[in-house]
Amino acid sequence: MRETKLYQIGTFAVGNRLLDPEDRSAQASPDRANSITSGHRACQGCGEALGARYVLDAAMRAADGDVVVTNSTGCLEVFSTPYPESSWQIPWVHSLFGNGPAVAAGMAAGLRASGRTSTRVVGQAGDGGTVDIGFGCLSGMFERNDDVLFVCYDNQGYMNTGVQRSAATPPAARTANTGVIGDEPGNAFGQGKFVPLIAMAHEIPYVATATVADLHDLEDKVTRAMGMHGARYLHVLVPCPLGWAAAPAETIRLARLAVESGLFPVFEAEHGEVTAVTSIRGKVPVDDYLRLQGRYAHLFGDPGRPDLVARLQALADRNVVRFGLLDSDDGTQNASLGS
């Protein structure tokens, strides 16, 4: 019998025992689907494994277990299905790296044409499979408004191939192909590619961001998304201890600090308009987030690169203004975006 841990530490979320049973998290339920079960080969502290379990168990609860899933190539696929083993207790298909959204669209079409209209489709990919190689298929799926919830587990790089940069890798982060070399060490300060905003530009029914640090928020968003039809997109920040060079025990803390620093805005949008923003309740300087990660180690120490830290702080501050992250407690008002 496995020991069950129901407590959370260091979060603003209320403990499950204080909630009415119907408000408790899917993870707190002994009857949860356990969509991806234990025994898989993810690294210790893997944010993606956690994110997938949270998302899919919530989706399974919302759809009464009537869910089929596709999974693009990447860590999640590799660590969960080394033949002849599989961690998936739900119907699951892996095809290629770049085609997850198109496979999901085909699944939705096939189910509809077959009259299996109650069965829901969830697509999953990492940031590489979503924002880079899978982006064409993702945009096509959005534009057609296919009945798919597509989930990006964003760990900000190609961790499965040995930590190379993706379009989701933040500036200054050291990766295997953006080394600590030259005047701008780590990943370049590029234009950025925040796919939730691009998803919104397609005016699809639902777009949301979330992290593995806020279970209730993540589950609520999955539940809301599963209550809708058409193309829906959920972008979940999932810290990667390996790629971020952080302690496995810091995964949840890092996800929370990414939000509290303003670097990762948490919000919801419907049909292209922001409908809710999660306010930062205790804003922290980006240093608090960056210093826990070896991928930013070159920014600190002597002499360090306070100029680059300042540029990262400016990005966080811009998010605060742009998304109205400090505007109100409930965060539903005054976002400058989409207004």
Next chain:
Amino acid sequence: MREQLEGSQAVARTVARCRPRVVAAYPISPQTHIVERLSDLVRSGDLAPCEYLMVESEFGAMSACIGASAVGARTYTATASQGLLFMAEALFNVSGLGLPVVMTVANRAIGAPINIWNDHSDAMSQRDCGWVQLFAASNQEAVDLHVQAFVLAERLSSPVMVCMDGFVLTHAVEAIDVPDQAEVDAFVPPFVPRQMLDPTDPVTIGAMVGPEAFTEVKYLMHRRQQQALAEIPSIAADFAARFGRTSGGVVHPYRTDDADTVVVALGSALGSVCRVVDDLRAEGTSVGALGITCFRPWPEAEVRAALAGARHVVVLERAFSPGAGGIVGRDVRTSIGSRTPVVDAVVGLGGRPVSRATVRRVLEDVSAGRLTPDDLHFPDLRRDLIDSEPATRGGPRA
């Protein structure tokens, strides 16, 4: 009922009567008329239930087919040329996963230089992707091969590509008998998938397989292709019994029995080839033709049997491997051994017509020993153009 129809329209009607549940396609010449017509049939409700996905690319088209087939829906797409290449990664995935997708390839050249006209470079480039590759010699055969392809694909749980020459067939209007709905329903049974994504019986499809079992998976693909070699003639025989005409099978020998020289060809060129054979026979020259309907899997025994009496064999190659030689010719050579010389003649690239005059000249040259097996020949090459083209100056000369 025979009626005057464009090849593409006939194929679209035939595919619709095979009742695909999902069609996912991206437009590319010369495939467009097929998928346009299917879109009409889906939107009008004539083909129902069916979902038509207007995807953003051929890669998306084949990927959507993967998803649709994985949930147990009969799935169809069509493409050509660059589109087939853009699908390449997904093609290998479909066959590896054992999904019975049926696809029309409206054969077209591959650039650069960009060229929308017919040859077989597209299909040949995907020779090893694990799909069955059938080549139609006529529009009637293209129609009939599609009916057979759905039966074959679903019986084997393996994808099937029906190749028809772009423009030469797809855009040609001729008298074609499109089987009616009742006939097709009687021939193509409902799709019963080997495995599918079903919440009541969860399966993992597409697991990662390491060195301990990868060879075995690939071996089983090879066995499945070998099985196709037995199924294809059997399905063609069933088709002949029901529809009263011969279409499909793995090879079509034509007057090969006592032929000194046999010309091997795929696709629509066979029409001209057989006419030339008739002409030369009438003139007393002992020639025959061998049409390859099933290029993959390769029907080695049937090719060997058909060429057993030949003293000269020439293969009309509609694509080739630069720096190496013919593609079909190598398979022919492997099949018949060194006993009979095999000449590779590249003709009809990028839409250059495979005229009866060209075929006749090739056959006469081979019979007379003027084309030898030690080189790759280009009988319809325009030497005047090679010699006058400034770009070749300083480089290799033809």
